[in-house]
Amino acid sequence: MVRADEGPSTGGAVLLDDDLLRRIERLSLRTRRSGARVGNRPGARRTPAADFIDHRPYSPGDDRRHIDWPAVARHDEVFVKVGRVTHAADVYIVLDISRSMAELPGKHRMSLELAAALGWMSLAAGDRTTVVPFPAIGASASWGPASGTGRGADLLAHLSQLATVSASASHLEPVVSDVAARAPAGGLLVVVSDLWVADDFDVALARVPSPRWDVLVLHVLDTDELEPTVSGALEVVDCETDEAVTLVVDDAAIAEYRVELNRRLDRLRSLVGARGASYALLPSDWPLERAVIPYLQRRALLVG
Numbered sequence: 001m002v003r004a005d006e007g008p009s010t011g012g013a014v015l016l017d018d019d020l021l022r023r024i025e026r027l028s029l030r031t032r033r034s035g036a037r038v039g040n041r042p043g044a045r046r047t048p049a050a051d052f053i054d055h056r057p058y059s060p061g062d063d064r065r066h067i068d069w070p071a072v073a074r075h076d077e078v079f080v081k082v083g084r085v086t087h088a089a090d091v092y093i094v095l096d097i098s099r100s101m102a103e104l105p106g107k108h109r110m111s112l113e114l115a116a117a118l119g120w121m122s123l124a125a126g127d128r129t130t131v132v133p134f135p136a137i138g139a140s141a142s143w144g145p146a147s148g149t150g151r152g153a154d155l156l157a158h159l160s161q162l163a164t165v166s167a168s169a170s171h172l173e174p175v176v177s178d179v180a181a182r183a184p185a186g187g188l189l190v191v192v193s194d195l196w197v198a199d200d201f202d203v204a205l206a207r208v209p210s211p212r213w214d215v216l217v218l219h220v221l222d223t224d225e226l227e228p229t230v231s232g233a234l235e236v237v238d239c240e241t242d243e244a245v246t247l248v249v250d251d252a253a254i255a256e257y258r259v260e261l262n263r264r265l266d267r268l269r270s271l272v273g274a275r276g277a278s279y280a281l282l283p284s285d286w287p288l289e290r291a292v293i294p295y296l297q298r299r300a301l302l303v304g
Contacts, residue, residue, distance in 0.1 A: 015116040015160050020289055024117055025149070027293070027304040028125040031089050031188040031214045056080060088147065090130075090187030091122040092179045096220075097133045097162060098170035100196040104222040106284040111192045111220050112159050113288050118190060119155050121302070123148055130182075131155070134175040135165055170197045173204040186212030194220050195268060202271050210276030216301060217272050217279045219265075226261070226283060228254055 058067060058078035071079040095115045101108040115131055122129040123146065130144035143158045172193070179189060189208050195201065195217075208215055224230075230249050247253065265281065272279040278301055286292050296302045 015113055015156055016120070016288075020117075021120055021152070023289070024121055024293065025124040027121050027297070027302045028127075029089075029091065029118060029122060029188060029190065029216070030301055030303050031091075032211065088126040088128060089122075090145075090183050090185075091118075091127045091190065092183070092187060093119055093122075093129070093131045093190045093192065094172075094175055094179065095131055095133045095162075096170070096191075096193035096195075096197075097164045098135055098193075098197070099164060099166060100170075100194055102164035104224060104284070107194055107220050107222050108164060110282065110284045110286070110288070110292075112162065114192050114218060114220070114282075114292070116156055116159050117288060117293070119159075120149070120152050123152050123155065127188075129155075130179075131159070132175055132179060133162060134172060135170045136175060171200055172197050173200040173207065176204040176207045180207045180213075188214045188216070190216045190218065192218045192220065194222075194225075201268065202275075205271065205275040205277060215272075215275065215277035217268075217277060219268065219279065219281045220284055221281065222284045228257060 056079065058080050062080050066080045068079045068081050093115050095111060097108070097111075101111060119129055119131060126147050128145045128147050130142065130146075132142045141162070143155060146154070172191070176189070176191075186208075205215065228249075269279050278299075280296060280299060280301060282292055282295075286295075293302065
């Protein structure tokens with residue numbers, strides 16, 4: 001079992017204030033995978049209901065409570081009110097709490113805020129919401145499943161205490177396989193990670209195939225990872241594997257790093273696209289409400 005270290009958490013600090021939570025309640029994660037449970041997501045199927053959007057002639061077996069008696073009196077024909085069935089989705093937020101998130105704490109903070117905001121939206125939509133951190137640190141680290149904003153305070157409290165963990169390497173595939181086993185009918189999977197993981201990303205995505213699963217990959221990187229500013233002779237330690245190398249960082253090395261980083265980002269985008277999933281790169285210094293949420297809305301990854 002992986003043991004929690006002294007890595008950063010928010011120490012119980014408030015992740016999102018009440019005003020922000022009220023403003024984002026109207027938003028929801030885009031998904032085609034609504035289930036049979038009743039929620040707040042508009043469905044495509046119409047059925048006799050009190051939530052009126054149209055009429056249709058009465059058919060034997062229709063619930064007589066939905067007969068529109070004023071329309072019957074006007075047209076001398078029996079009509080029933082037709083409404084749109086609302087649904088809920090199964091939403092799984094897989095959250096990276098590996099050592100690489102701890103080395104640059106801005107990534108950990110943004111990832112927690114993302115999980116909190118997206119989790120709150122899902123709860124408000126009536127979705128069955130689960131948060132699963134990786135690397136796994138035992139069943140108590142997961143939260144949910146739950147639905148309704150009445151559970152929102154529990155979610156925020158759980159996330160605010162979630163620290164990073166000490167592990168020699170972090171693997172995404174085992175946790176995604178576990179999620180797929182929990183929900184054989186599929187659902188919406190959201191991965192929040194810096195993706196500095198053991199190279200099993202493509203295998204992990206294969207465990208949640210489209211169209212049974214909608215998958216959203218939110219790739220969080222620190223500005224120092226996107227645009228490094230270090231220079232000189234450095235000992236660089238891979239915080240996921242503990243491998244150490246000595247490098248002389250000059251303009252040429254930084255240029256080579258940028259080339260390799262862009263190759264890696266292109267490969268990740270290609271893998272995600274080939275699996276029918278969605279991808280968004282999020283610098284960790286972007287403000288959540290002023291930058292991240294509008295960006296996800298423009299990409300139609302959030303709707304409402």
